[in-house]
Amino acid sequence: MSHIRKEGTIIQLSSRQLELIELVKKHSPVTGDQLAEYLGVSRPTLRSDLSLLVMLGMLDAKPKVGYFLGNTFRESHEPLQRFSRMKVKEVQGVPVNIPDTLSVHDAVITLFMENANTLIVVNEEKRFAGIITPKDLLKITLGNSGAATIPVSMVMTRYPNVVTLTPDESVMEAISKLSQHQVDCLPVIVPDEEPSRNPIISGWVSKSNIVSLMADIATA
Known part of the structure; x- marks a missing residue:
């Protein structure tokens, strides 16, 4: 998991939430249905993960357009970017x-x-x-x-x-x-x-x- 500090509170991101960020980074704008298909799960399964990431500013969403990277990720999330470049x-x-x-x-x-x-x-x-x-x-x-x-x-x-x-x-x-x-x-x-x-x-x-x-x- 990764730890994000939000207004004095440390919030942990799960592996699926990290994967969602990477998928959005690669395919944005991308819809919730497309993200569910990429991960092989149902759309309702991702609802809480996507809501949290939008709330944290990691993702943004526009109706009828889809999800794309939010300001928090673009401005200050180098640790995740470094992580995404790592090899097994x-x-x-x-x-x-x-x-x-x-x-x-x-x-x-x-x-x-x-x-x-x-x-x-x-x-x-x-x-x-x-x-x-x-x-x-x-x-x-x-x-x-x-x-x-x-x-x-x-x-x-x-x-x-x-x-x-x-x-x-x-x-x-x-x-x-x-x-x-x-x-x-x-x-x-x-x-x-x-x-x-x-x-x-x-x-x-x-x-x-x-x-x-x-x-x-x-x-x-």
């Missing part, structure tokens, strides 16, 4: 990797020991094979006494059925994917020149990465 490779973190032969039992231990919300699974070549989440582990272990010995390769979400990022994608695109797919983190991959080989895992971007980044920018 500048903010990605170090993922928690586990081999695809690891047992479900050991994966659960790793999850808690590393305080992670997702585990990245790699194959024998140390290349990206898939992901494991707490929900995946819960599904397989509930009511299944023999689940602990099952290898994670049997229960992981396999690549390419995983939403991913590449290092040169923008941070705003990362926010969009995190929001759209309702996930806690996204693996960052470097595709191999040989299509038959799995990609190299470069890092990951999590919601906590984004929140920390925005906090750093807002207080810089």
